[in-house]
Amino acid sequence: MRVTRLRAASIGTMLIAAMVSVSSQQPKIGYDDTPMQPNGKWHIHDGNRPQPTMITPGATPGAAPADATILLGSGTDASAWQMTNGSPVTWPMKDGVLQSSKGMIQTKAQFTDFQLHVEFATPKDVKGTGQGRGNSGVFLLGQFEVQVLDSYQNPTYPDGQAAAMYGQYPPLVNASRPPGEWQAYDIIFTAPRFNAAGTLEKPAVVTVIHNGIVVHHATAYQGPTEHKIIKPYVPANGKGPIRLQDHGNPVHFRNIWIRPIKGYDET
Numbered sequence: 001m002r003v004t005r006l007r008a009a010s011i012g013t014m015l016i017a018a019m020v021s022v023s024s025q026q027p028k029i030g031y032d033d034t035p036m037q038p039n040g041k042w043h044i045h046d047g048n049r050p051q052p053t054m055i056t057p058g059a060t061p062g063a064a065p066a067d068a069t070i071l072l073g074s075g076t077d078a079s080a081w082q083m084t085n086g087s088p089v090t091w092p093m094k095d096g097v098l099q100s101s102k103g104m105i106q107t108k109a110q111f112t113d114f115q116l117h118v119e120f121a122t123p124k125d126v127k128g129t130g131q132g133r134g135n136s137g138v139f140l141l142g143q144f145e146v147q148v149l150d151s152y153q154n155p156t157y158p159d160g161q162a163a164a165m166y167g168q169y170p171p172l173v174n175a176s177r178p179p180g181e182w183q184a185y186d187i188i189f190t191a192p193r194f195n196a197a198g199t200l201e202k203p204a205v206v207t208v209i210h211n212g213i214v215v216h217h218a219t220a221y222q223g224p225t226e227h228k229i230i231k232p233y234v235p236a237n238g239k240g241p242i243r244l245q246d247h248g249n250p251v252h253f254r255n256i257w258i259r260p261i262k263g264y265d266e267t
Contacts, residue, residue: 007055037177050265062117062184065255071107072098072256081105091246098244099133100136102250106241111141112191113261116242117184121151121252123175124180128249130156134179135247137166139238140189143224144204148251151176163210171208171215183211188261192221192237200233216230 030047042049056066064070071080074096084104091101100223122134134150144165151162151174158170163185177183186209193202203220224231244253 024071032133049171050267053267054106062119062255064117064255065147065259067134068117068257068259069109070257072253073097080107080109080219082108092264093258098253100246100249100253102242102246104139104243104245106138106139106142106243107239110239111258111260112239113184114258115138115261116187116189117256118187118253119184119255120148120181121182122148122179123250126150126179129154131160131247133249133250135245135249136251137243137247138187138241139225139243139245140187140204140206141191141237143227143237144206144221145239145245146185146187146206146208148245150179152178163208163215165208165216165219165221167230168222168225169219171210172217173213173215175210175213175215177211185210187224190261192233194233194235194238198235203233 022253026111028047030043030049032043032047034044034046036043039142053067058065068082072078077099078091078093081089082105083089084106088239089098090103091105107200116138118138119134124240126133131149133154134148136148137145138148139145144246145167147160147162147166149156149160149162158164159167161170162176163171188207190205192200192204195201199232203222205218205220206216207214207218208216222230223233224237242258
């Protein structure tokens with residue numbers, strides 16, 4: 001029995017030694033003898049730098065990735081939304097499709113930096129012209145509008161057409177589909193930054209992809225958007241909800257999701 005225990009101990013020691021040997025032979029990840037990057041935080045190819053978080057993408061184009069918050073999905077659930085006065089949503093909804101009606105709605109949650117996906121369809125039955133045709137809007141932080149409009153063969157002032165940064169910049173190109181067809185905005189937004197004294201340090205910046213086509217690329221808002229005016233920045237602009245506008249036209253919305261954008265090396 002004693003011999004058996006000694007042999008077991010010997011075998012265990014050999015196994016541990018083998019594991020240590022194999023571990024020591026594992027290839028080293030990255031480098032710690034390269035120059036520092038300009039920020040002075042990491043070496044070039046630094047193996048100690050945090051690995052990016054693994055996220056499962058959506059199964060199909062436009063589908064929400066695993067870390068997204070669903071703001072409007074399938075079914076009849078509009079619980080992520082409320083009217084701007086805080087009351088329950090009164091817009092009609094069926095089979096995951098929300099139709100604009102009287103009043104503006106907004107998310108209950110507030111956001112800063114994010115990626116936002118919105119699908120919409122302007123009325124198939126065309127009525128009106130210019131701003132009176134399929135008019136709505138997606139308001140980032142409740143204050144910075146990306147215009148929704150039926151801009152298919154429908155001239156209007158350029159900074160008010162579909163995908164415009166309303167009242168400031170027209171889209172680089174008109175990527176609109178015909179009325180009644182589903183369209184998509186993919187929006188990457190960075191909130192404005194203010195110092196302790198409330199002075200603007202960095203304006204709000206947006207990139208907008210309309211139906212797979214870049215229509216704004218890292219463009220700064222001149223200020224919160226309004227009809228016929230550009231409002232000045234104030235510290236309250238730094239955070240807010242997502243708002244959808246009613247402009248008297250029955251615009252449909254579906255498949256809306258949002259995910260926060262964090263800084264490099266943040267988990």
